[in-house]
Each structure stands twice: as C-alpha cells, then as structure tokens.
C-alpha cells in the first residue's frame with residue numbers, strides 16, 4: 001500500500017481523469033508529490049530512477065491534457081515510466097516493482113490499458129506510434145498518439161526509419177523528444193551534438209512565439225509558405241526534423257509545467273501531420289544525489305533517501321563483466337590491434353576499463369547495435385581485433401549484421417555476450433535467452449561459455465587467438481563463483497570440454513555457469529548411492545563430439561543443462577547423438593533449458609528455481625530418467 005501522507009493531493013489521483021480540471025497550483029503540487037513518491041519507491045525497490053525524475057512534469061502534463069488511455073501514450077524504453085504508473089492506477093502497487101508477480105520496471109501491455117505498447121529495448125516508440133496512428137486512420141478513430149523518446153534512444157537507426165516513414169506518410173502523431181543530454185553514459189554521436197546546438201542556439205522558445213507558430217495551419221500548400229517555414233525551421237534549428245516531415249517545436253523547458261500544459265493544449269488542437277516537440281529536461285531532476293551523480297542514478301539499488309547512499313553489494317567475487325573488462329585491458333597492453341566496441345553500455349559491459357587505458361581503441365557507438373556489429377566487421381576485415389561487447393538481449397537487434405556482415409564473410413569479430421541467461425529484475429525483455437541457438441546455427445562460429453570467472457578469462461584469450469572466423473563468449477549478469485584467476489592465462493583447445501567429476505550411471509553435461517549446480521546435484525545423487533559424472537562442455541560450437549560420445553557410451557542417462565532456450569546446446573548434443581548412433585544403445589537423454597515462457601522479473605536466487613535450473617532440479621531429472629532413486633529424498637536434501 002502507498003504510505004499515506006497527510007494532505008497529499010496525489011492520494012486522490014487514481015487515474016489521469018482525476019487530473020482534469022485541476023488548477024495549475026494543484027498540478028504543480030501533484031508533480032512534486034509524484035517526484036517524492038518515485039524517490040521513496042525506488043529507495044525501497046531499486047530500479048531506474050534518474051530517467052523518471054526527469055519526466056515528472058511532462059508526465060503530469062501529458063496525462064492532464066490528453067485523454068489516455070483512448071489517446072495512446074507510447075514510452076520509449078519505458079524505464080522512465082514510474083511517474084506514469086503512479087498516475088495510471090498503479091500507485092498502490094509501486095513497491096512491488098521489478099519483483100516476481102509485481103509491476104514490471106517497464107511499460108507492459110498486460111499490466112495496464114494505459115500501457116498500449118510494451119518497451120524496454122530502446123528506439124521502438126515511433127515505429128509503434130506510427131502503427132497506432134495508421135490503425136486509427138484506417139478505423140476512422142480520432143485519438144491522439146504521443147510517443148516519448150529520449151535523446152539517447154535517438155541514436156538508434158530504428159528511430160529514423162520510423163520518422164522517415166511517418167514524415168512521408170504525414171500521419172498525425174506527436175513525438176516528444178525528451179532531451180536530458182544523457183544516455184546511460186553521457187550521450188555520443190553527431191545527433192547528440194545536434195541536439196545540443198538546438199538547445200544552445202536559442203533561448204527556450206517563449207510560449208507566445210511558439211503558440212503563434214503552432215496555431216498556424218499545418219498545411220504548407222504554397223512553395224512560398226514552405227520556403228518561409230524552412231527558413232523559420234532553420235532559424236529555430238529544427239531543420240533535420242522539418243526535412244523529415246515533422247513540424248518541429250522547441251526547445252522548451254521540460255520542467256516548466258505551465259509552458260508544457262499550454263503547449264500541449266495547442267498541439268492537441270493541431271490536426272495535421274507529425275509533430276516533434278523538443279523538451280529539455282534534467283535526468284535525476286529534483287533529487288540532489290541523482291542530479292549530482294555522474295550517471296544521474298540511471299539504475300540504482302536500494303538507497304537511503306536522506307543521503308542517497310546506495311546499498312552496497314555483499315562484496316563478493318568480481319562480476320563476470322569486470323573480469324571481461326580487466327582481461328581485455330590486460331591483453332590490450334601487448335596487442336595494439338585489440339579494440340573494444342560497446343553500444344551505449346560502457347559501464348554495463350565494463351569496456352570502459354579497457355577504454356580508460358586505450359581511449360583510441362574504445363568505441364561507444366550509442367544505442368546502435370546493428371551498426372556496432374558491422375563496424376566491428378569493418379575493423380576485422382582490415383586486420384584489427386575487435387571485441388564487440390553487447391548484452392545477449394540487445395545483440396538480437398544486430399542479428400542480421402552478425403549473419404550477413406560477420407558470419408558469411410567469416411570475419412574474426414569477437415563477441416562478448418554479457419547478461420547471457422537470466423538477469424533478474426529487468427525481466428523477460430532483458431533475459432539473454434536465445435544467443436546459444438541463434439549463434440550456434442551459424443556456420444564457422446566458435447561459441448563458448450565459461451563455468452566460472454577464471455574460465456571466462458581464458459576464453460577471452462582463446463577468442464583473441466581465433467583469427468580466422470567469428471567467436472562468441474557468453475556469460476551471465478552478476479558475480480563469479482570466487483575462483484582465482486591465474487596471472488598467466490592459457491588459451492583453451494577449441495572444441496574441447498572437460499570432465500570435472502567421474503561417475504558411472506549418470507552423466508551431467510553442463511554448458512556455462514550451471515556447472516556448480518551440476519556438481520551439487522551429483523552430491524545429492526551420491527547421497528542416494530547414485531554415481532554421476534559431471535562434465536563442463538565449454539563449447540557449444542564446435543561440440544566436443546568425442547566427449548559426448550564417451551558420455552553416451554559409458555552412462556545410462558545423459559542430462560544436458562544450459563541457461564538458454566530450447567534449440568540451443570542440448571539440441572546440438574541430441575542432434576549429434578542421433579546422427580552418430582549414440583542413442584541406439586538406449587541412452588536416456590534429458591535436455592534442461594530455460595522454460596518456454598518469458599521469465600518474469602525476480603530476485604536472482606528465485607529466478608533459477610523458478611526456471612528449474614538448480615541442483616535439485618538436475619538431480620530429480622536424472623533420477624526420473626534413471627528410474628531409480630528417491631525423488632522425495634532430493635527434495636529433503638534441497639530443503640536441508
């Protein structure tokens with residue numbers, strides 16, 4: 001339940017209709033209370049803070065002026081949607097944010113009629129918005145379509161594909177560019193500089209001047225009018241958008257509620273063509289610790305509202321991402337062909353560790369995964385050794401480039417695939433579920449997955465030495481298991497796995513970081529007098545066929561496990577066994593993968609259990625296949 005504070009106007013706001021007819025003073029008070037509530041909620045739940053704080057006034061203004069949910073409000077990424085959720089009937093559930101069974105940290109169709117389109121991956125809002133606009137026109141409806149997209153999200157090509165289409169199509173829609181001069185890191189790219197010029201070229205447009213501009217008829221029938229408009233656009237700096245067929249308005253102060261309300265009322269009255277409203281906001285606005293932080297508190301853990309101090313992690317082993325960044329930085333000392341590419345996630349992928357030492361060889365290309373992949377391919381084609389570090393889920397956006405520009409040409413791009421597997425609170429949109437299948441299908445790819453951080457370091461070196469084809473190392477979000485990483489790294493033999501525990505009747509073949517759980521499962525089985533071999537596959541491509549055939553020959557049951565979807569490692573193993581006759585002797589095989597449903601956000605510990613990927617699940621599958629053993633004993637052991 002929302003903690004009720006005396007005399008909060010917000011407590012009477014259940015849906016945006018409760019904002020209608022409110023005085024300006026009330027709306028300003030409500031905005032202040034929303035901002036306070038966002039800070040309070042995120043201090044308890046963790047999540048995305050800076051972005052939402054920057055759009056409090058904009059959110060209040062949009063919901064005051066427009067008639068959601070009939071008017072469609074499409075947020076880009078959706079990480080800034082906490083004020084929106086508070087105002088659209090979910091304020092009493094905000095403290096369930098990003099937890100199993102709770103509210104999503106992004107907009108989500110199944111969660112509310114006020115979320116017409118789900119988000120989480122950037123730069124999709126204008127495309128979706130245009131879809132809503134065309135559907136409206138085809139169904140003779142008259143609702144408005146409003147998309148809110150950040151300056152960082154405007155670095156992705158998809159946004160321009162959509163504007164290109166919308167501008168030509170002249171569909172009536174409103175795009176609000178929320179320009180806070182931040183992505184997760186400071187923004188990069190020429191567009192960012194363009195936005196800065198727009199903002200610095202003129203003081204904020206006075207309301208009178210803008211009101212005069214926006215009430216003029218949109219139809220620019222005569223060439224003279226068009227020329228005049230072009231000059232005006234040039235003078236106001238919106239040329240790029242005007243040339244793409246958008247009516248550019250701005251820049252305006254995105255925290256000035258009066259201006260926003262009047263402006264949106266005017267724009268609402270405009271009935272023709274796509275409009276781009278450029279608002280300037282401050283990420284983290286209104287909460288000093290966020291305003292003063294370099295990352296504007298983009299993503300935070302629980303924190304003290306008073307001090308802003310975030311809860312520290314348990315100080316455990318280094319994260320996989322850090323091990324990747326540190327290893328690459330070390331290798332970069334003796335190989336000046338190594339370079340690192342990130343798509344707007346230098347800190348998330350830890351390429352910034354490499355970048356601090358080798359700034360000339362570190363490239364943050366912005367939210368532009370497609371470009372990142374083909375840029376890396378160009379570097380590789382000319383003899384450089386690019387490491388393209390992209391989260392598994394975000395690499396999905398650059399898949400054609402992986403196939404067409406890297407794999408077919410057999411270019412030695414090294415993919416560091418972070419956040420592979422379950423990610424926890426970000427939920428289904430961010431889980432790295434599919435990369436084993438989508439890369440393992442590609443000819444000539446080498447696909448690796450470490451079982452711990454020392455193995456990761458070796459695989460980064462192994463990848464570096466693969467100079468004749470593409471390679472990929474996938475690793476999960478979060479901390480390693482706490483093994484020592486040797487100073488002197490040795491590369492792995494390509495396509496070779498390893499047996500880490502010898503047994504007899506059961507073989508457990510693990511790909512990636514479920515190995516520790518596989519070893520625990522073997523101990524559970526041993527407690528029942530059942531003997532299990534545990535092997536670390538290390539490679540999904542090329543498979544260690546010799547190891548697989550030996551396990552098949554020498555055991556009654558083979559269980560494969562991976563933190564990925566069906567159609568991945570286990571399928572590759574089954575395919576080989578089918579083709580080499582490994583199944584002919586009656587081997588019983590069980591393939592354990594992530595469930596075929598999108599994993600909802602959850603705490604890390606629970607999510608593996610929810611997904612059926614823990615030791616007790618592995619042991620139970622082995623017993624079920626073997627037809628011997630005591631399942632209830634496994635449950636007892638697991639609950640011990």
Ligand SMILES: Cc1ncc(C[n+]2csc(CCOP(=O)(O)OP(=O)(O)O)c2C)c(N)n1
Pocket residue numbers: 050051052054077079080120121122149150151152153154180182183184283298343344345367369394397
């Ligand atoms: C395709 C894709 N790549 C990367 C990300 C990670 N990401 C989430 S928010 C964000 C920055 C967005 O910047 P902006 O649009 O300016 O929003 P702000 O956080 O500044 O409000 C990034 C890179 C993502 N969500 N989607």
Ligand SMILES: CC(=O)[C@@H](O)[C@H](O)COP(=O)(O)O
Pocket residue numbers: 048077079120184299348419423426477
């Ligand atoms: C909104 C978004 O896509 C990113 O902020 C993402 O949530 C970062 O994920 P990590 O916290 O795993 O870096």
Ligand SMILES: [Mg+2]
Pocket residue numbers: 150151152153178179180181182183
């Ligand atoms: Mg931004």
